[in-house]
Amino acid sequence: MPRTPALLALCLGSALALASCAEAPPRDPDPARTTPSGPWDAAAAKAAVTVLPVGYLADFDDCADLLTYYQANALELVGPYGLGGGWYGAEDSAGGDAGTDMAASEADGASRPDHSTTNVQEEGVDEPDVVKTDGRIIVTVANGSVRIVDAADPRILSTVPLPGRGDTLYPSEVLLHEGTLVVLSQEWSGAPRPVDDTFVAFSPERTVVTRVDVSDPSSPRVLGSVRLEGGYRSARLVGDALRMVMVTEPPGVVQTSPRSGSMKAEQESTERNRELIRATTIDDWVPHVQVLDARGQVQSTDALLGCDQITRPRDPAGLSTMSVLTFDLGADSAEPVSATGLVASGGTVYASPDRLVVATSAWDVWAWAGSPAIDTIWPGGRPAHRTSLHVFDISDPTTTTWTASGEVPGHLLNQWALDEEDGVLRVATTLEPAGASQSSSSSLVVLREDDGSLVETGRVDGLGVTETIRSVRYLNADLAAVVTFRQTDPLYLIDTSDPAAPRVAGELKIPGYSAYLHPIGEGRLLGVGQDADERTGRTKGLQMSLFDISDPSAPRQLQVLSWPDSYSTIEQDHRAFTWWPATGQVVLPVTRWGGWEGTSSEDEEAFGGVTLVTVDETGMTEGRSVSTAPKHRGWGEGPQRTVVIGDSLWTLDWQGLARFDLATLEGGWVLDLP
Structure with missing residues (x-):
């Protein structure tokens, strides 16, 4: 081959x-x-x-x-x-x-x-x-x-x-x-x-x-x-x-x-x-x-x-x-x-x-290994970046059966790039050409299972030219949100109600990007990611954005909260995100690398813990923050996971567990896990 x-x-x-x-x-x-x-x-x-x-x-x-x-x-x-x-x-x-x-x-x-x-x-x-x-x-x-x-x-x-x-x-x-x-x-x-x-x-x-x-x-x-x-x-x-x-x-x-x-x-x-x-x-x-x-x-x-x-x-x-x-x-x-x-x-x-x-x-x-037959096997030469997709039927709890396969150009960010419903597969993909004179761009491709093949029914191309996908969220069968980034954060809302003719319904360009998107009630979307310099694209710290997407043709950023020189584990792992509807709270793991020369937090201590953010009809309200590490640990590192049980907030890091009152954040380290 x-x-x-x-x-x-x-x-x-x-x-x-x-x-x-x-x-x-x-x-x-x-x-x-x-x-x-x-x-x-x-x-x-x-x-x-x-x-x-x-x-x-x-x-x-x-x-x-x-x-x-x-x-x-x-x-x-x-x-x-x-x-x-x-x-x-x-x-x-x-x-x-x-x-x-x-x-x-x-x-x-x-x-x-x-x-x-x-x-x-x-x-x-x-x-x-x-x-x-x-x-x-x-x-x-x-x-x-x-x-x-x-x-x-x-x-x-x-x-x-x-x-x-x-x-x-x-x-x-x-x-x-x-x-x-x-x-x-x-x-x-x-x-x-x-x-x-x-x-x-x-x-x-x-x-x-x-x-x-x-x-x-x-x-x-x-x-x-x-x-x-x-x-x-x-x-x-x-x-x-x-x-x-x-x-x-x-x-x-x-x-x-x-x-x-x-x-x-x-x-x-x-x-x-x-x-x-x-x-x-x-x-x-x-x-x-x-x-x-x-x-x-x-x-x-x-x-x-x-x-x-x-x-x-x-x-x-x-x-x-x-x-x-x-x-x-x-x-x-x-x-x-x-x-x-x-x-x-x-x-x-x-x-x-x-x-x-x-x-x-x-x-x-x-x-x-090399072969002179490349033009015979793939007329015109195989594209440099392709992703194969293999779909299995798991509706029968006792067996798994292959149903269809296909390909899309480019590469996928992660599992959130994929969505399936009623035999229709939606795929968000970024194509980064090998040639230096060519620009990256992203697409949303819609495919349908058809006699063992995934057949393309429609696509939207040209998303975020020169940029790459940073997050995807399929909000329902008719609407997808895609964030691309290089210097600014275009949030695209894509109408997929017609699988044969998906289209960009609306677009919003803002500094920074969202690495994770989470719907909060009807018509609102929460984004967790990084603020960035609009001119250079250099990231500046953790930010949480609230978007109004009730009109897909005109998405609006309602509010932004930011934490300079910080990041959250949510940006890499969606399982670190906790939304507790009973109190309208988001539990945000935060790590701040304070004390670094030249940063805005040069005079601040490093911090590792959680910040509570309340989201309601009026917007986002930043609540209390608390360190979740044991007292003897002198560096800042946010928890891997957060769990709510009753009125208590539990946090897990690699050393053990801490527990706090969800309303007041009173509490602290409770258990070593050596």
């Missing part, structure tokens, strides 16, 4: 890897060579590295067909230093939202006060986080442990036992659903030692999914775990159905490297690497799953996906396998109840109540 200039950047992980990407691979010296799957089929290999003539995905006839696909594409890429970066990994190892709403248990309302939930993108679609609460308990992920805290009496009730390999297991996120806790962990293992001058091409990755019964929070009980080969990307929970997206690099492929720096040694190494690829079996390429008991002992090891559950995209897109797994939290077993796979990478994950979308950009996949 050909190499594009944009993809070449992916090989910059090391100088040796770059040399591998830069070398055009030699032709196979022996097309008749026999592999473990039978005689090498040159025609099948050629088909494997060519785009599909029609459609976006294709099934494989059998495991031999799938193996040929992996091998043929690897042979297009391999050079004297092999695939991946396992050699370096071995050396290193050897060296050492619909917004936050009030929720209460209907069955146990008296004992569970109203409480905030994770600020998610879509109502009814929960997202994993580093803290979860049901009003009675707070579950936190901090410093490699999952702890359950009593919300009424701040103390650690228990530390959740995690079956795994001792200190190599690191929990990253949790989900809490009707007395069941799901812990998503990464498990690190040292790279295998080189054997016979070979090394593992790709560093091992493991993800462990653990289900825990926390109906008695003082004595959590592990229900079961699975260890998965590959890296966790994201997960979504709808009802009892948990979908998790994984990406697995080939787990069993080994490679070698030159014995010296001579060209002869490099050629010999390339030939040896090609031999090693041709000698692989299907087990070396596909991910596996282990079922663990409550003590972490392996009960079984099997392929995670059958060959008939893996498909290929229209354009060969790397050597990794992207898997979408379905777990039933109402079932007795911890194993996934269904799985589907695609030979591709995956980065951005979005989900509506009945669709899951995985976006793969050119930056997510392997750089492919």
